[in-house]
Every structure is written in C-alpha cells, then in structure tokens.
Amino acid sequence: MKKTQVKLMGILIALILVFGGLQGQNMQASLFDEVNKSMMIAKDAQADVLSPRAYGEAVEAYNTAKKEFDENGDLSDIKEKILKANLTFQKATQNTKVGSVMFSSALSARQDAISAEASQFVKEIWMDAEDELKDAAEELEEGDSNNAKEGGTKATDLYRKAELESIKANYLTNTKRLLQKADDNKVYKVAPKTIAEAKDLLNKAEKELVDNRYDTDMARYLAKQAKYKALLALHIAKQEELLDDKDFETEDYLLMCYAPLAKIGESFNIDVKFNNGIDEPISKIINRIEVDKKLISNLKSTVISQRTMNTNLESMAREQQKIITDMKGTLSEEVLKAQNRIDRMEDINAKFEQIQQTFDKEEAEVFRQKDEVIIRMIGVNFDVGQAQIKQEDYKLLTQVREAMNLFSNASIVIEGHTDSQGGDDLNLKLSQDRADAVLSYLNANTSIDKARFSTIGFGESKPVANNETVAGRKLNRRIDIVIKPNFTEEL
Numbered sequence: 001m002k003k004t005q006v007k008l009m010g011i012l013i014a015l016i017l018v019f020g021g022l023q024g025q026n027m028q029a030s031l032f033d034e035v036n037k038s039m040m041i042a043k044d045a046q047a048d049v050l051s052p053r054a055y056g057e058a059v060e061a062y063n064t065a066k067k068e069f070d071e072n073g074d075l076s077d078i079k080e081k082i083l084k085a086n087l088t089f090q091k092a093t094q095n096t097k098v099g100s101v102m103f104s105s106a107l108s109a110r111q112d113a114i115s116a117e118a119s120q121f122v123k124e125i126w127m128d129a130e131d132e133l134k135d136a137a138e139e140l141e142e143g144d145s146n147n148a149k150e151g152g153t154k155a156t157d158l159y160r161k162a163e164l165e166s167i168k169a170n171y172l173t174n175t176k177r178l179l180q181k182a183d184d185n186k187v188y189k190v191a192p193k194t195i196a197e198a199k200d201l202l203n204k205a206e207k208e209l210v211d212n213r214y215d216t217d218m219a220r221y222l223a224k225q226a227k228y229k230a231l232l233a234l235h236i237a238k239q240e241e242l243l244d245d246k247d248f249e250t251e252d253y254l255l256m257c258y259a260p261l262a263k264i265g266e267s268f269n270i271d272v273k274f275n276n277g278i279d280e281p282i283s284k285i286i287n288r289i290e291v292d293k294k295l296i297s298n299l300k301s302t303v304i305s306q307r308t309m310n311t312n313l314e315s316m317a318r319e320q321q322k323i324i325t326d327m328k329g330t331l332s333e334e335v336l337k338a339q340n341r342i343d344r345m346e347d348i349n350a351k352f353e354q355i356q357q358t359f360d361k362e363e364a365e366v367f368r369q370k371d372e373v374i375i376r377m378i379g380v381n382f383d384v385g386q387a388q389i390k391q392e393d394y395k396l397l398t399q400v401r402e403a404m405n406l407f408s409n410a411s412i413v414i415e416g417h418t419d420s421q422g423g424d425d426l427n428l429k430l431s432q433d434r435a436d437a438v439l440s441y442l443n444a445n446t447s448i449d450k451a452r453f454s455t456i457g458f459g460e461s462k463p464v465a466n467n468e469t470v471a472g473r474k475l476n477r478r479i480d481i482v483i484k485p486n487f488t489e490e491l
Contacts (some may be wrong), residue, residue, distance in 0.1 A: 018125050031069070035062060035082050038089035042371075046107070047092035050099030052134050053141050072109035099140055100461070103152045106133055107461040109159035112418045112420065115468070118162035121169040129158035131318040155304035156424075163216055164209070168406045175202050178230035182237075190240045191233040198229035217420040221468055224435070261285070290361055295368045348373070348485060355403045363396055373407075375400060376464075380438075382477065387433035389441055397438070400481055407483050412448075414438050415480040416457040417464075419473035424459060432457025438479055 017113035039062065039416045042048075043337065047055040065081035068074070100107065103470075119126045128230045136151025179198060182188070205222035212218065243253065258274045261281050268288045272281035352373055354368045363379040377400065389397070404412055416435030418427040435455035443450055465472035 029076065031082060032066075035065075035086040035089065038086050038093070042093045042096075045093050045096040046100070047089070047096050049107075049110075049133065050103065050137050051092040051095035051141055053138050054088055054092035054095055058085045058092055061085035068466040095141060100458070101456070102140060102145070102148060102192055103133065103136065103155070104428055104459055104461045106136070106152045106155045106159065108420070108424050108427075108459060109156045109163070111461070111463070112217060112220065113159045113163040116155065116163045116166040116172055116216075118159075118166040121166040122162050125158060125162040125165060129155050129162055132158055163220065164213075167205075167209070167216060167220050169221050171220070171227050172202065172205065175223065175227045175230050175434065178227065178234065182230060182233055185234075185237065186238040187233050191236040194229055194233040194236060198226050198233060201226035201229060215423045217422075224468060233436070288426075294361070297365075304408060344485075351406045354406060358399055358403055359396075363399070371485050373483040373484070373485075375403060377479045377481065378475070380479055382434055385430065387430060387437045389437050394441075396440055398445070401442060401448075402446060404442075404446070404481070404483060409486045410452065411484040411486055412453050413482040413484065414453065414455045415482060416441075416455070416463055417476060417478045417480065418460050419476040420460045420463070420467040421424065428457055428459035430457070431459045433458055434479060438481075 039058070042055060061081045062085040065078050065085060068078050068081070093179070110129070110428045113126065113129065123327060132151055133155035136148045136155055139145075139151055140148035175198065179195070179202070182195055184196075201222050205219050205226055208219035208222055209216065246252075248256075254274075258278070261274075261278060262272055264285055268285060270281075270284050270288060272284060274281060314391075348371060352366070352368060355373060355375065359366060359375070359379075361378075363377075365376040365378055367374055367376070377396065377415070382388070383390075404410070414435045416431030416433070416438075418431050420427075422430075432455065435457050439453055439455050440447075442453065460467070460476070463472075463476045464478070465475035467476060468475055
C-alpha cells in the first residue's frame, strides 16, 4: 500500500512539475509576444544600425526582463521592463524612417562592403566604418542633423574604401592565385573556354576599378565572376579526371546530370521526364516554386491577421470578464474598440485577397506588412537610366489605381528602387524620379485625393534580390506601392 502511495505521489509531483512548466511557457509567451514582434520589426528596419541608442536601450530592458523572468522575479517589475522595451523598440523603428533617408548612401555603401566580405578581409577599415555610422546615427537621434549628415558621408567613404580593398584582397589576389594554379596544372587543355573567360573577367575587373573608383559595383561583380570561373575551370578539370577513370559514356554522363533535377522534382512531388531535354522539367520546378512562394505570402498574411485577431479577442474577453464581475451588464468602450479592430482586420483581409486576384505573377507581387498592403510592380519596366513610363505599362497602372480605390481612407506611398549598377547619388535621384513619374500618371488618371499620395526614392539601398545576377538586378529595379489604411478608434 505504501509503495502504491509513494508511486502515486511521484506521478502527482511529476504532473505538477510538467503542468507548472507548461504554465511558465504559456506565461512567457503571453508576456513577451508583443515585445518580440516589436523587436523583429525593429531589426527588419535596421534599427540596430539606424537608431543604435534607442535599439540598445530596448535590448537591455528586454534582456533584463528575460533574466528576471527566468529567476522568478517580481512580475510587476518584469512587466514594466517589457513595456519599456516594447515602447523603445517602436521608437527605434520610428527613428529609422528619417535615418534610412539621411544615410541612404552609407547604407548602400555598407551593403556593397558586406557583399565584398569586407568584415572578413579588411576588418579594421570595416570596423572604422561601422563606428562612424553608429556615431552619425546617434547624432541624428539627438537631433543634430548637420553632424549626422557629415558623419554619414565619412562612413560612406570608409565603406567604399573597405569594399575596394576587400575586392582586391578577396577576389583579385585569390583569382590570380587560382589562375596560376590552373596554369601549373595545365587546366587550359581541359577547360580552355572557362579559363579564357576567367582571365578576361579579371582584366575587366582591374580596369573597372581604375576607371570607376567611386562606383565599384561592376568591378566587384566582374571580380566575383572571375573567381568563380577560375574555380569552375579547376572543378571541370577534376571531373574530367574522374570521368576518364570511370570510363563514362555519354549515356552515363547525361543520366548523372539528370539525377539531381529528378530529385528536386520528387521533393515537390513532380514527376519530371527528360525525353525532351531539361527545359520542361526546369519550367515545372520553377512554376511550382512560384506557386509555393505565393502560398507562403498568403500564409504569412493569415498569421499576421490571426495574431491581431487573437490579441483583440483576448482584450474583449478581459473586458467582458470585468463586466460580469462588476455586474455592469453593458459593453465597455474597450470591448467595442476591440470589436472595431477585429472588423477592421477582416476588412483588410478581404481587400487584400481581392487585390491579390487582380494581378498575375508577371504583373505584381502583393503581400502584407501588418495592416499595410504592398504592391510590388514587377511588370512596370523602365529603360536603363530613364524614368519615363512606357505606354505598355498604362494597363498595369490602371489596375493599381483600381486596387487603391478599395481603400477609401488610406495613405499611399510610392517607393522607387534601383539595382546597384551606377553611382549611389545617380541611383537615388533615378529612383525618386521614377516614383514621381508613377505619381504623375496616377494623379492625371485618378480621382483619389492627391493629398493622400507621397513618394520616396531609396536608390539601391533596399534590395530584395541578389544584385550579382541579371534576374536579381531586374527584381531590384522596382516600384512598390504601399497602401497604409488609416483607421481610427472612434466608435
């Protein structure tokens, strides 16, 4: 009997510990959910770079709250620190709106330095640039725009220097070493075209660095390609040796090449066939990826909506509990506001789905960021270096106008973006000119209140794809229409 009682007591204690652990996890999720969202938004907006002081204060408050929670500290103190962290993360995010414009050239130069792996190859110059931008951002946080602007210029120059020196150290020097190794191993006998291409790219990269000292994007691209081609030639030579050793026939080689594509197809549940070559299988795989990307975008939007709705339902539940407790018998203003927010979210969801159905994948990508709806106008293409809208794009802009009409009280921001080819200042102006051109067309062809529109050019500072590829640069040369619904809490 005693053994049974002891065993039952052990099980009871275990259940209490498990239940207590689950309660702790649920409490932590409930306490930190909102601040975690704010931290993620701040990070995505580069608040750690553009508003380092506010972001640092927020992180400190957040980490202290986490530590006190883990140590079972006073709940009211923890909530106070979480609130401080949440508000400060939001403040840091707000600061980035000014900083992203003030330091657009520095951010662009920083991204180029990152692409050149400057932090690895010229660490000292990179750290100097980082410190300079941090100081400039802190000056801006304190309201000193003149010193901030001056610091931003210094940071830009340092990032450009870091990028240049890294290109030389990482790509040019390494490529020359690889080409020498290839020559020593007589790789030119096996991969003459690839070796010749690598040498040609290397020469072009060195010339580009001399001719365009202050715009190293093309030089970096050429240097990267030269290094890749040198490595590819060495790989081809190695594969040739293996194929010779195994005495591969054409059939063996082709089947070996088809196998990876077949494996990718299987992972997407696509039965790919190669009797007509590889074009059809590749097309099927790409189409499936595009479908899945849209599905992921919709799922992200659904998650955002559900989180917001859950927050509002929880708010309503708390208020209704107060009503029951106080025996008021009437709905409070807070409950009605929460219901208003739920209705608002359902309205945004319905309009978002309607806008998504308006465009196909060649015309625009439509996605959500909290309440904002973003139309990325993939189908609008400008000539290189130009900001004139083409006649063939009028139809797509008309569809955009119809989408905007769904939000009768929204602010609309037209964002211009470029790829990394060309100078930073030129790209910044070009992106602004393109955004203004879209605004001019919409102003002339819509009855929407003109005061609701604004434009901003970001140049090359906010890429959404890899500027090292032709396809990536095309995606970065874009116009984004950001629809910001303007809801009030009025009842």
